Amino acid sequence: MSKTWNYLKGYVIIKIEGPNLEKLINLAISRGIDLWDIKRAENLIIAKTRVDSLSSLKPLVRKTKCSVRILRKFGLPFICFRLGRRKGLVIAGVSFLAILYFLSSFIWFVQIEGNKKIPSHQILQIAAEEGLTSGKWKKKLDTKRVETALVSKIPELAWAGINIHGTKANIQVEERTMVKIDKRRMDCLVATADGLITQFLAISGQPLVQEGDTVKKGQMLISGIKGSDDNQGIIPARGRVKARVWYDLYREAYLKQERRNRTGQVAKALWLKIGDKFYLLRGVAHSPYPRFEQEVIRQEIPKKYNLPFGWLRVNYHEVKISYHSYTLEQIKKRLRDQALCHLLTKLKPGTQIISESVAFLEGPAEESIPGLVRVKVRIETLEDIGKIEQFILKEPERGVRKNSGQ
């Protein structure tokens, strides 16, 4: 604290030479003259004292017949004095700060962020018209006005914001996502299966069928062209079409069927595979059973090591074959279950099964095989058969060409 104060007031290093320096120090203290860092040599002392104490020190020096000399000067008053002599430097420094301050109150750079489709020069031009351009005084700039002007004059802009950082103006924009309407493409609703329409709801587009109609697979249900011949418009067709759809499935089976049951007897073999050759390590080379099921377990070293080794375990399970005769009803049920399982994997989710029927087929007598049962399973479902497909219009009026299923 006192050091800072001394620096602000200014202090000097003085050299005092004379016969009775102790007396001088004592006198100085009694007069309230601060001395510090007093160094003593033979007949001189070097000490520090404040500038304003010098004048009161002088008479004491004379009285004690000493001589005093200032060695160095420190502190703010001396710096100010030195600067005062170098007026040019001070003026240059001050004017530099002034010019820096003055120039920093202008906009020098304009940056745009966030535009993807709108060209930057278009935004810059509109901003310049509203006053935001390089060389503009910041205080005269109304950023709110520029923001609103940008949004109102460029319809593709959803939002514009201006941030000023020093001499840089940052225009941030957000583009509107514009919905593109392609005049040459048209969405239509077509049927995915043959069926009888039970429910028909056209949300948009031109309905071409109605409830109770029978439709073929691929038939157009709702067209994307709306209006009369004179006044046509294109609209994406949307709707919900529920229809009854029939599926016919053919299945056949013998009344007497073979059954293979494992007896529990197992013969094992272990093969070593080197390259393409196999060597029996342990067990049996061939099945000891006349009827068997063969189970092969490959134990190869992972592919990444790329080694030509491998093991092969073979288990031969002995089986017993028995024959089982089914009644007609049992066969019918089995075939019906098979058909239903097969169909269920193919149906769209949300499909309802309304009814099913199983009919025996009677082929020509010479083709009929004794014991073979042939059935036709007919399943009726209620499902959504509407599917949106895109068409490309050859001419604006008529003639649609199918493009690709969506």
Place this chain on the structure above:
Amino acid sequence: MRNKGEKGELQRKVSDFLDLPKDTFVDLPRITLVGNIQLYVENHYGIIEYSQGVIRISSSRGEIVITGSELLIETILAEEISIVGKIEEIKFPG
């Protein structure tokens, strides 16, 4: 002179009675030593001799002689002297 002495006696008794440090009432030098590198003398009467090896300070108890090497008076005020350097001895020659 006699009066002053009596006053001094009284002050000493009072400070004894109240169990107060002596320097608060009596004009005695108070010497603080920080290791052997710094020394404060309060209530001094001025310096008698000052060199790099010896500093003699006058006080109410007479001279205080400080010997050492590279001695330097860091600050000197009317009430207080601060000395730095290598302090070897503090003597009251009487």
